[in-house]
Amino acid sequence: MNYDVSKETVFVKKLIFDGCQEVPVDLDFSLPDYCPDIQRILKCSVYPKVTSRNISGDRLNIDGNIDIKIIYVDSEKKSVRYCENTTAFSCSIDLRTSPENAVSVISSKTEYINCRAIGPRKIDIHGAIAICAKVYNKAGQDITFKIEGDDIQQKKSQETLSDLEGIGQQQFSISEMLDLGQNKPSPEIIIRSDILLIPGECKNMNSKVSVKGEALVKILYIGDISTGQLEVMEYSIPFSQVIDVPGVNEKSKCCVNLEVLGHEEQIQNDNQDGTNLIMEDIKAVVTVTAYTEKEIEIIKDAYSVTYNLECTNENIKLCKLCESLESPFSVNSIIEFTEFNISRVIDVWSETSSINGKYENGEILFEGKLNICILAISVEEIPFYIERIIDFKHKVPLDLGNENVIVESEIYPKAVGYRITGSGAIEIKSDISLRSDIYTCKKCNIISGANALDEQPKHKDPNAALTIYFAEAGETIWDIARKYYTFVDKIKEENDIFEETIGQNQMLLIPMN
Numbered sequence: 001m002n003y004d005v006s007k008e009t010v011f012v013k014k015l016i017f018d019g020c021q022e023v024p025v026d027l028d029f030s031l032p033d034y035c036p037d038i039q040r041i042l043k044c045s046v047y048p049k050v051t052s053r054n055i056s057g058d059r060l061n062i063d064g065n066i067d068i069k070i071i072y073v074d075s076e077k078k079s080v081r082y083c084e085n086t087t088a089f090s091c092s093i094d095l096r097t098s099p100e101n102a103v104s105v106i107s108s109k110t111e112y113i114n115c116r117a118i119g120p121r122k123i124d125i126h127g128a129i130a131i132c133a134k135v136y137n138k139a140g141q142d143i144t145f146k147i148e149g150d151d152i153q154q155k156k157s158q159e160t161l162s163d164l165e166g167i168g169q170q171q172f173s174i175s176e177m178l179d180l181g182q183n184k185p186s187p188e189i190i191i192r193s194d195i196l197l198i199p200g201e202c203k204n205m206n207s208k209v210s211v212k213g214e215a216l217v218k219i220l221y222i223g224d225i226s227t228g229q230l231e232v233m234e235y236s237i238p239f240s241q242v243i244d245v246p247g248v249n250e251k252s253k254c255c256v257n258l259e260v261l262g263h264e265e266q267i268q269n270d271n272q273d274g275t276n277l278i279m280e281d282i283k284a285v286v287t288v289t290a291y292t293e294k295e296i297e298i299i300k301d302a303y304s305v306t307y308n309l310e311c312t313n314e315n316i317k318l319c320k321l322c323e324s325l326e327s328p329f330s331v332n333s334i335i336e337f338t339e340f341n342i343s344r345v346i347d348v349w350s351e352t353s354s355i356n357g358k359y360e361n362g363e364i365l366f367e368g369k370l371n372i373c374i375l376a377i378s379v380e381e382i383p384f385y386i387e388r389i390i391d392f393k394h395k396v397p398l399d400l401g402n403e404n405v406i407v408e409s410e411i412y413p414k415a416v417g418y419r420i421t422g423s424g425a426i427e428i429k430s431d432i433s434l435r436s437d438i439y440t441c442k443k444c445n446i447i448s449g450a451n452a453l454d455e456q457p458k459h460k461d462p463n464a465a466l467t468i469y470f471a472e473a474g475e476t477i478w479d480i481a482r483k484y485y486t487f488v489d490k491i492k493e494e495n496d497i498f499e500e501t502i503g504q505n506q507m508l509l510i511p512m513n
Contacts, residue, residue, distance in 0.1 A: 001307075001452040006146040008296055011164040012319070013289055014139035016102060017060070017095045020132040022111060023048075025066060028124040029085045036074035036081060037120035042375070042385040043071040044115030045351070048089065048108040048129055049262030049283075055102055060093040060133055062106065065262075070115065070123060071191060071375070073383050079228025080346065080375070080383045082191040083123075091131050102137040103169040105257055105287055109352065136289075138164055143316065144448045145297040152309075152450065153488060155301040155478050159444070162291035162321040165252050166207075168245035169287045171261070174215050176237045177268070180276035184231055185223030187267050187278060191230070192220040194349060195282055197258040198412050198433055202288075204252050209288045211256055212240045216414060217280055219265065220347050220375075230346050234415075241286055248290040253321050255437045257287040257410070291321050299447040301478070305485050308456040312449035319406070323398065323438040328414075331370060331392040331430040334421065340378040341423040347375045350413035350430055351387070357407030357436055359400060364407060364438065366394040372416070372428055379423065394434065403440035410435050458485050460512055466494075467510040471502045484510050 025046055031038070050064040068085045113127035147154055180187065196216040203210040215237040223231045248254070261283040268277035298316075303309050355368035370390045377383055412433040419427045471480060477500055481488045490511040492498065 001454055003152060003450045003452065004148040005144045005449055006148065007142040007144050009140045009142050010161060010294065010296060011138050011140055013136050013164050013167065015134065015136055016097060016099045017093070017133060017135040019093070020130040021091050021093050022128050022130055023089050023091050025087070025113070025125060025127045025129060027085070027087055028118070028122060031083050031121045035083045036076055038072050038117045038123070039075035039078065040073045041070060041115055041117055042073060042080070042383065043373070044113055044125065045069045046110055046113055046127065046129055048131065050106050051261070053104055053106060055095070055099065055104065055135070058095050058098045060095055060104055060135060061090070062093070062131055062133070063090045065089070066129065068125060069192065071385065074228070075120060077228060078382065080191070080230060081228065082189055082222070093133055095135060099135065099137045102135050103167050103287060105134045106259060107132045136167060138167055141316065143296060144299055144446065147299065147302055147447070147450050149304070151304045151306040153303055153305065153481065154299050156297050157300050159296055159298055159318050160320055161294055161296065161318045162253070163294040165247035165249070165290040165292050166245045167287070167289050168209065168243040169285065170241065170243045171283070171285050172241050174237055174239050174282040174284065176280045178217065178233070178235050178278045178280050180233060180278065184233065184276060185229065186269050186276045187221040187223060188225040189222045190219060190265050190267065191222060193263065193265050194218045195260050195263045196412055196414065197260055197284055198414070199256040199258055199435070202254045202256055204248050204250050204254060204290070207244065207246050207248055209243050209245045209248055209254055209290065210240065211243060211286055211288065212238070213258065214238050215282055218349065219278065232347050237280070243286055243288050245288050245290050249292065252290040252292050253324070255289045255321070255324065259285040261285060293320070298444055300444070302447045302450055303482050303485065304452055305487060306458055307452040307454060308458070310451040310453055311447050314446055314448040315443060316446055317441055317443050319439045319441040321437060322400065322440050325364070325396060325434070325436040325438060327394070327396050327434045327436070329394050329432050329434065331390060331432060333372070333390045333428045334425055335372065335374065335386070335388050335428060336425045337386065340382070340384045342420060342426060343377050343379045343381070345374065345376045345418055345420065345426065346383070348416045348418045348428065349373050350416055353411050353413055355409050355411040355434070357409045359398070359405035359407065362397065362399050364396045364398050364436070366396070366409065366434065368392055368411060370413060370430055372430070374426065398438065400440055404442060406439040406441055408437045408439070464512050467512055469508045469510050471506055471508050473502055473504045475502045476500055477502070480508065480510070484512065486511055
């Protein structure tokens with residue numbers, strides 16, 4: 001005989017896919033006519049821009065462009081120069097399943113890049129980028145909280161979890177006219193531009209979430225094409241977006257992810273009032289995951305006082321979003337030069353970074369890497385470029401007991417300061433904004449169903465109303481009742497006991513019917 005069960009559905013963010021696909025970058029191109037000849041290449045960078053993404057069946061299809069940016073020294077004036085080229089790319093990732101209502105979060109990294117000048121005006125490039133994707137959807141999980149039957153005893157546990165209300169994703173644009181000011185020369189060519197999106201305040205409404213943040217923009221440009229004079233400008237652009245997130249309410253906790261799809265800068269030099277302006281246009285995607293804290297009951301054990309019972313077990317994982325951390329810190333390092341004696345710095349920036357967090361001994365330990373890039377001039381007035389990988393650690397005290405902890409982190413290198421400490425060294429200070437979502441998870445083996453073996457009834461002496469049992473301190477009423485296939489509440493009532501565990505050695509009267 002199968003017993004009827006009552007179930008409750010909870011929703012989780014199901015990770016469908018987490019992986020990368022390599023995309024080759026192989027091309028050669030000639031310099032535009034306005035660019036002077038190459039003497040030496042300083043820096044070659046590739047920047048993928050995702051223009052479209054869609055999930056069709058079991059495939060995630062991604063299209064975009066790869067911007068290739070070359071910083072070099074010209075052969076005539078030995079000044080820093082710049083050229084760029086764009087090539088299209090596409091990739092299709094096998095998800096191994098056909099998810100419904102899934103969202104994807106895309107990132108990219110450079111696997112390797114080899115760039116060489118094969119003549120004064122021609123560049124040959126071979127390398128590869130990795131397009132990385134995480135694909136999620138909202139999945140229901142049915143949890144049994146009651147087995148119907150007067151003869152069934154159930155050992156239950158109250159658990160707290162984060163119930164997924166919804167996942168919302170939206171593409172948006174940030175457009176701003178940037179004023180260089182009266183004291184800066186007009187830009188001739190933009191050599192490099194960095195965009196960093198940092199999420200800020202998150203406010204919930206009915207089925208919508210308002211996300212505020214800032215876009216940090218840093219631009220390196222040539223102010224005088226004849227001399228190669230370089231200038232650096234930095235800006236902060238606030239933004240605000242409202243995203244549809246079905247199911248979200250005022251009590252929901254939200255996790256925000258921001259992606260830069262691409263950005264363009266257009267120089268505005270023909271202004272009648274003489275102002276120096278750059279039009280900044282940023283394409284981005286925001287993904288919001290909303291949770292509500294929920295209490296549920298699970299059945300950890302069950303038996304029948306009448307029949308032998310065959311139970312169906314299920315392993316589940318219950319996770320709770322317990323903390324969203326914002327932890328700014330700084331990474332200090334000294335970089336030494338062996339080939340050049342430094343005279344002045346043109347620009348310092350952090351180009352790539354990675355971070356991992358783990359919980360141990362009452363604190364979150366973050367370990368990561370920063371790639372510090374330096375463009376400078378030697379005492380011989382020779383431009384040079386170097387980069388160094390800097391390892392760092394950062395600790396945040398957080399007492400989570402002995403729980404299994406999952407740390408999801410994003411790192412934002414907000415600013416890089418520097419100080420020349422000698423002709424052969426530079427001191428670097430990198431200001432970091434760190435955002436982390438901390439989950440505690442536990443695995444539970446639960447009873448999801450029960451079947452009474454009708455042909456195997458419990459054999460009890462109908463003439464015995466009570467049995468004497470000598471209990472030891474530390475035993476539970478549940479274990480004693482299960483041993484005699486009787487009711488937990490009847491043992492408590494017969495012996496005037498209110499606790500679940502026996503506090504000291506004592507004799508118990510066990511009701512048998």
